[in-house]
Amino acid sequence: VTSLQAMARLRPAQYAEPPRPGAVLIPIESLLIGQGQLALAQRWTKALDGAGAELAALTQLSSDIELLAMAQRMKALTVLYQNEVAAALDGRWGFRRPMAIDLSAPVPTCLSRSHCLLAVAGMAVWPGAWAATRGACATLVAAWEADNRDHVGLFAVAGDTWSVQQSVTVPTRPHALLTEPDGTVLAVARRPGDWLLRWRPATTQQQQWRWITGDRRFNGHAVASADGAQIWTTETDLDSAQGRLGVREARSLEKIDEWATHGMGLHELLALNPKSGALLGQWRLGDPFLSIRHLAWDASTQRLGIALQAEHPAAEDR
Amino acid sequence: LVKAPQTLAEMERVGTPAKGFPALEQLLSAASGSALAPATCHYAGLVAQGIAAEASALKTEFAALAQKDWSESPEDASSAFAEWINQWLGGLEQLRWTHIEKPIQTHRTTGASSSEPVAFPRLTREANLADWRAQ
Numbered sequence: 001v002t003s004l005q006a007m008a009r010l011r012p013a014q015y016a017e018p019p020r021p022g023a024v025l026i027p028i029e030s031l032l033i034g035q036g037q038l039a040l041a042q043r044w045t046k047a048l049d050g051a052g053a054e055l056a057a058l059t060q061l062s063s064d065i066e067l068l069a070m071a072q073r074m075k076a077l078t079v080l081y082q083n084e085v086a087a088a089l090d091g092r093w094g095f096r097r098p099m100a101i102d103l104s105a106p107v108p109t110c111l112s113r114s115h116c117l118l119a120v121a122g123m124a125v126w127p128g129a130w131a132a133t134r135g136a137c138a139t140l141v142a143a144w145e146a147d148n149r150d151h152v153g154l155f156a157v158a159g160d161t162w163s164v165q166q167s168v169t170v171p172t173r174p175h176a177l178l179t180e181p182d183g184t185v186l187a188v189a190r191r192p193g194d195w196l197l198r199w200r201p202a203t204t205q206q207q208q209w210r211w212i213t214g215d216r217r218f219n220g221h222a223v224a225s226a227d228g229a230q231i232w233t234t235e236t237d238l239d240s241a242q243g244r245l246g247v248r249e250a251r252s253l254e255k256i257d258e259w260a261t262h263g264m265g266l267h268e269l270l271a272l273n274p275k276s277g278a279l280l281g282q283w284r285l286g287d288p289f290l291s292i293r294h295l296a297w298d299a300s301t302q303r304l305g306i307a308l309q310a311e312h313p314a315a316e317d318r
Numbered sequence: 319l320v321k322a323p324q325t326l327a328e329m330e331r332v333g334t335p336a337k338g339f340p341a342l343e344q345l346l347s348a349a350s351g352s353a354l355a356p357a358t359c360h361y362a363g364l365v366a367q368g369i370a371a372e373a374s375a376l377k378t379e380f381a382a383l384a385q386k387d388w389s390e391s392p393e394d395a396s397s398a399f400a401e402w403i404n405q406w407l408g409g410l411e412q413l414r415w416t417h418i419e420k421p422i423q424t425h426r427t428t429g430a431s432s433s434e435p436v437a438f439p440r441l442t443r444e445a446n447l448a449d450w451r452a453q
Binding site for chain 2: 004007064067068070071074075077078081082171172194195207209211
């Protein structure tokens with residue numbers, strides 16, 4: 001944070017004499033001012049100074065609460081950059097996060113691409129509520145970002161309004177959500193992820209956390225076996241970058257086995273024997289710039305929907 | 319140390335976990351106050367030379383970057399700025415999550431006793447070693 005402060009904000013003397021291009025590094029604050037983004041430049045420096053002050057106040061005896069506060073300051077800084085500063089600079093510097101859903105707003109008539117991505121990535125129908133409210137309104141499970149924190153929750157959609165019913169804060173951005181028959185929700189960290197959460201929105205029972213350690217990381221998906229006895233989680237072996245399917249006991253979520261998924265960058269589109277993990281089928285796309293994201297199976301029409309992300313270098317090829 | 323390299327050039331064959339400051343720390347701490355065995359001492363010397371060579375290369379490359387006239391090459395400037403931004407975003411997020419928040423959250427959600435200290439990474443030589451091996 002300290003080095004970032006030195007390079008990302010103006011020094012006091014530079015407010016009187018701005019840095020000259022070609023002579024010194026132009027700090028981000030200066031670039032923002034140059035773009036006419038005065039208010040954003042002020043918020044940027046305030047976030048930097050806040051993180052710097054928090055860091056300076058830490059000691060070896062700082063409590064966990066103080067450390068977590070520091071972590072939140074740091075996250076606020078990266079989120080501010082990714083969500084607002086990068087866009088204002090109009091450059092390809094730093095990846096941008098999808099927009100957070102504003103849950104106080106009415107459902108837009110036409111969802112933006114960012115909203116669609118979020119909806120595809122982290123939204124599912126909550127089975128109990130869906131059955132009760134089919135038609136005019138529904139309860140959906142979704143993941144979103146608000147106040148620099150990531151959340152998983154239930155929200156009710158009725159007509160053109162939506163409202164949060166219950167939610168839980170999760171440590172990092174989640175990816176896929178799996179609703180279970182009893183109304184619990186499994187949320188998995190986005191790759192390379194390290195947590196798996198079973199959230200019980202309808203009860204007061206404790207949440208169930210599983211942390212992945214060593215050379216494995218979650219790859220963002222969890223699927224229940226047909227008999228409900230197992231949960232399969234997509235994982236990556238960091239040593240070899242090979243995909244793995246973690247076989248977990250459904251009740252405890254403890255890992256009891258692991259199957260190879262016969263390739264790198266596991267996402268989906270693979271058929272394995274549900275008893276042994278033996279490879280039954282594997283499908284690859286002819287276009288290497290198309291990336292498989294999510295699958296949806298419609299049993300009534302026997303059709304498989306596949307969500308793809310086009311990653312062609314040239315926008316016109318997408 | 320049986321097949322230890324004899325020259326700095328041969329250190330190229332050695333993997334990252336056996337080089338750099340963590341490797342030097344392990345070699346020195348294993349001696350626990352007594353003199354290093356000759357073979358260990360020789361290897362520790364090569365590790366130290368490797369660290370010096372790396373530091374020197376970094377210094378040289380940073381000096382070249384500092385002297386470059388970026389206004390003559392907007393493409394280079396843009397690429398360098400993009401890399402710098404991505405490095406600090408990634409580094410800040412790594413520090414926040416891996417080194418601060420994850421150990422605390424893991425401690426809180428796995429039923430650890432409140433008297434048990436949070437296992438922050440790299441607090442001990444053993445943890446440091448495990449961390450390096452996991453990379």
